[in-house]
Amino acid sequence: MFKRLRAAIDARYQRWLERRIPRQRQVTLDQRRIFIFPGPRGLLFVVVLLLLFIGGINYANNQVLLLCFLLASLLNTSILHTYRNLSGLRFEAARAYGGFAGEAVDFEIVLSGASGRAHRGLLLRWGDAAEIRVDVEAGRTQVLRFSLPVSRRGRFVPPRIALRSFYPLGLVRAWSYVALDMEALVYPRPVADELPPSGDGDETAQAPEGRRPRGIDEFDGLARYVPGDAQTRIEWRVYARTDELYTKHFTEPGHSRRWLDFSAWPQADTEGRLSRLAYWAIELERREQPYGLRIPGARLEPAQGDDHHQQVLAALALYGAPP
Amino acid sequence: MSQVELAGYQVSRRSVPWMMAAVVAAMLPHVAHLPPWLLAICALCVGWRWGVHRGRLSYPPMRLQQLFAVLLIGAIALHYRTLAGHQAGTAALVAMFALKLLEMYKERDAYVVILIGYFVAATAFLFFFTLWMAAWILLVALLLTAALVAINASLDAPRLEPIKRSAMLFAQSVPLAILLFVVMPRLGPLWSIGLQPGDAQTGVSDEMSPGSIGSLVESDKLAFRVDFDGAAMPVTSRMYWRGLTLSSFDGRTWRPGRDLERYPALTWFPRGRQPEWLQRQEAARAQAGTLREWRYTVTLEPTQRPWLFALAVPYSDERAVGHVYDQSLRAPGPVKTLTRYRVISVEGMPRDPELPAWLRDDNLQLPDDAAPRARQWALQERAELPSDEAYAARVLQWFAEDGFSYTLSPPVLGAQPVDQFLFDTRRGFCEHYAGAFVLLMRAAGIPARVVAGYQGGEVNPVGGAVQVRQYDAHAWAEIWLYGRGWVQYDPTAVVAPDRITRGSRVALADQSRALQPGLLGDTPLGGSLRALGDAFDYLNHGWNQWVLGFDEQAQRGFLQRWLGGVSAWRIGMLVLGTGVAVVALLALWMFRDVLFRKTDPVTREYQRFCAGWAARGHARRADEGPYDYLARLSAAEPRRATELQRFIVIYVQLSYAGRAADRDALRKLRAARLQAC
Structure with a gap:
């Protein structure tokens, strides 16, 4: 009963926040977005003020009263300062890096200040990442990278960034919840398994003319270095002798071009298949062996390289997701 | 990323020197009235904490501290015979303040020390009523607030940043404080404060005996x-x-x-x-x-x-x-x-x-056995003179002519002090003369x-x-x-x-130290020092008059003058109206850069350019400089490349020229922008 009430209130609050501080690529904090109230230490300070006031009137001591009023006014001034410390602070979404389910995805954001002003003592908490303290000096930008743990495959929309600041006196708390319009892809959690030969049998036959695909398993010979070849394969002994760069080449016996097929593991469920496909995509990429992907709704021709790898992983991450 | 750190909960090391300075400054006024042993303990605590800060000592064990706290409170209660009242209360507060220093591990402890510090600072006002002490306490409050700033400031903030920020905060807080002081109603005491043991009575007392x-x-x-x-x-x-x-x-x-x-x-x-x-x-x-x-x-x-x-x-x-x-x-x-x-x-x-009649009896009363010789003298002399006035003049004449002298250190008097003074020692201070005179009058039947x-x-x-x-x-x-x-x-x-x-x-210049005319006496330097002292006294008197003397009656008079009448409604409106006005003015001043912002025209042109392309789906990314943006836009719209480049080049020239753009340059920039968008 209470749980449902709480959930309802929470949902309503989130909707209200969504209206008041909508998701944007770039958020500048202003009066709509900053909340402010004395923090726990501020309340303690108010208690001290009350005691001073009582002491002042009881001893009819105007000096004590004057100090009390000065400190009360100081609290008021510090509300303005704490507010000003957040106002004008700009959050910009910079980059999102994909990651595997069960691990973390990284987001990069850029903090910059209103012109000519510093923003100090900013306490940022994003999702489950540890709270950090940042100072943005006047005229500087601060690039921050957060790792947010993720558990489920698919598009990950990060929660709001909780920002607090007690600067300058620690008595007043100003806070805001910043929602940046960012998302990261969460790839399936890789699961190791045997890769059964795909039924097509076209791997070696379709090899490009002339050269055999470069593999790692069996030494094939030396070829002149082409930019992009892995440095680990450079034959330094030859270089020492001839002053020319050669790379060692290998071939893999049998399957040198592979299709990663959704139907390869009939015994596994959907997520299990995606996990195995992800594992083999990483593995084959590591072996520098071209691979293609065939899953319902997506087909990527065999290829190799970072872009291809990302495309394959993205296709796995978004399997079954609405476009 | 030196400016990023994990949010910590330890006391920031940079705040400790500020805090120690504030603590010592807050304790100093109390040196005047605290017992020496307590002062020694306070000094020990401060020294120990400083040793901890410098890494030479470690915190004393918690158990020892608790034991020490209990012992200290007990000792204070014994010393003052009470813990109530402002003397003993202040002593206990200062003691706890000093002890808390040794327990300051976390940020939270530091806040507690500082908040007690404000309180200790205020207690000095129970003992001192001068402008100088007020100025000193203001300094203490500035230091305490600087310590608060230092806790919250960044690690690479300039060294003096805390005190500067603290001074600025206080300066901005003064108008509202004065307003509150003037208009906040002076309530009567909530409970009465009796005379506490240890309150030193000063000045003339209600009994007078020789000395x-x-x-x-x-x-x-x-x-x-x-x-x-x-x-x-x-x-x-x-x-x-x-x-x-x-x-x-x-x-x-x-x-x-x-x-x-x-x-x-x-x-x-x-x-x-x-x-x-x-x-x-x-x-x-x-x-x-x-x-x-x-x-x-x-x-x-x-x-x-x-x-x-x-x-x-x-x-x-x-x-x-x-x-x-x-x-x-x-x-x-x-x-x-x-x-x-x-x-x-x-x-x-x-x-x-x-x-x-009752008053006459009161003022003729003499103990039967007091001063027999003097009474005899009085009766004789009065009998020979025509009037009471003449008799009083006779007594004065006797004092003036018969070897009486004025001294701060008269001889000790025995069982019949008045007789002994009048007929033997004849050396005395004003109370000897006043007492003897009144006795001689009463002896002659004159109420005195x-x-x-x-x-x-x-x-x-x-x-x-x-x-x-x-x-x-x-x-x-x-x-x-x-x-x-x-x-x-x-x-x-x-x-x-x-x-x-x-x-x-x-x-009595040659008899008492307090009565010496000062070290420098009548030299020119002594004279100018005296003039300086007079000016200080005058300032201090202003403090007395305008701050200490601003009681309920003065407040009523003041408000009457400015409001034309005092009622709860008027005072409420005054507090609300002026309070809001003062805070609003402060806010206006603080946020003047935001409220009355003037973007420089070159930047404005660039912003318009970016907005124009953003509308066509090519928003500038946060981390993109003008040239990166140009490259991306040119790739997306190769046909506009020339115009785009023209605008960006002019913009970069103007914005990094280091001087304000003149009107021609701005016109050129604007034309380029219109072509490029």
Whole structure:
């Protein structure tokens, strides 16, 4: 009963926040977005003020009263300062890096200040990442990278960034919840398994003319270095002798071009298949062996390289997701 | 990323020096009244914490600290015989403050230390009432606040950033503080504060025996200050500041008579509710319209005693000033804080032209066995003279001519002190002369009483206030003469005329340290130092007048003047209206850069350019500089590449030129922007 009430209130609050501080690529904090109230230490300070006031009137001591009023006014001034410390602070979404389910995805954001002003003592908490303290000096930008743990495959929309600041006196708390319009892809959690030969049998036959695909398993010979070849394969002994760069080449016996097929593991469920496909995509990429992907709704021709790898992983991450 | 760190909860190391400075500064004023052993413990705690900060010592174990705290509170309770009251309370507070330093591991502890610090700073105001102490406490508050800033400031903030920020915060807080001070209603005390053991009573006491006033003369502390309305004031030799009259004599000590018992409650002044005796006096005052009136305000330092000093014959229309039958003024309780009261004194007004029988009895009373030789002398002399006046003159003549001298260190007197003084030692201070004179009058059948108070004062050339110090304490006599009422006689004046005309500072200059004319004496430097001292006194007096003296009555008068009437509604509106206005003005000033922002025209053109392309789906990314953006836009729209490049080049030239763009350049930029969008 209470749980449902709480959930309802929470949902309503989130909707209200969504209206008041909508998701944007770039958020500048202003009066709509900053909340402010004395923090726990501020309340303690108010208690001290009350005691001073009582002491002042009881001893009819105007000096004590004057100090009390000065400190009360100081609290008021510090509300303005704490507010000003957040106002004008700009959050910009910079980059999102994909990651595997069960691990973390990284987001990069850029903090910059209103012109000519510093923003100090900013306490940022994003999702489950540890709270950090940042100072943005006047005229500087601060690039921050957060790792947010993720558990489920698919598009990950990060929660709001909780920002607090007690600067300058620690008595007043100003806070805001910043929602940046960012998302990261969460790839399936890789699961190791045997890769059964795909039924097509076209791997070696379709090899490009002339050269055999470069593999790692069996030494094939030396070829002149082409930019992009892995440095680990450079034959330094030859270089020492001839002053020319050669790379060692290998071939893999049998399957040198592979299709990663959704139907390869009939015994596994959907997520299990995606996990195995992800594992083999990483593995084959590591072996520098071209691979293609065939899953319902997506087909990527065999290829190799970072872009291809990302495309394959993205296709796995978004399997079954609405476009 | 040096400016990023995990949010920590340890005390920031940078805040510790600020905190230590603030702690020491907050404790310093209390050095004056705390017992030395407690001061030593405080110093030990501060030193230990500093050692911890420098890495030389470690925190004492928690158990030891708790034990120490209990022992310390116990010791304070033993020392003061109580823990209540502001003396013992302050001692306990300072002790806990010092101990808490050794328990300051976390940020939270640091906040507690600082908050107690504000409190310790405020307690100094219970003991000191000068502008200098107020300035010192302001410094303490600045340091404490700097420590707060240092806790919250970044690690690579400039070294003096905390104190600068603290000073700025305070400067911005002053207007609202003054407003609150002026308009916040002064409530009455929530509970009454009795005289605590350990409250040192100062000034004239309610009994006088040989030596009691002489001890006061050793002090040059201010007793009170008087501001006369207008420039006119009596000459200082005629300023007899009456405090109380002493009529009851036991052979050695003089004590107050029955005036207060007879008319018990102090009689306050609301017109129409005055007792008959005060109405009579008022009537006499109205008749004696030609007499000289002095109007003045007295600012009395705390004495812990109820007497209020004034020239004869005093009236006050303040509610907190009582009128006693013996023509003196009285506060409702011990004067615990600096107190201001207004007085009108009517000079030369007849007092008690008809003496009631009870008062006559009081002022003729002598113990049977007191001073037999003096009484015999009195009876003989009076019998030979025609009138009471002539007899009084004879006594004064005796004092003046028969080898009597004025000294601060008279010989110790035995069982018959008055006889011994009059016939053997003949060396004495004002209380000897006043006491002996009154006794000689009573012995001859003339009602007489001793008056205790102050005589004289120094006029401060800056501001013109009269400053009366403890060394001006004095005792003299009043005798009742038929047809004239009470008449003032000062036997000391005939023995040591200098005491009255030039003050005890001159009369006793070679006898007392407090009465020395200062180290530099009459040298030019000494003179300018004195002038500086006068200026300081004047400033301090302003503090007394405008801050300490701003009580309920002053506030009422002030608000009456500005509001044309005092009611809860008006005060509420004033507090609300002016409060909002002051805060709004402060906010306007603080946010002037946001509210009245002027973007420079070059940047504005660039912003428009970016907005234009953003509308077509090519928003500039946060981390993209102008050239990166240009490259991306050119790739997306190769046909516009030339125009795009033209605009960006002009923009970069202008914005990094280091000087403001002139009108031609701006026109060019604008044209390029229009083509490029």
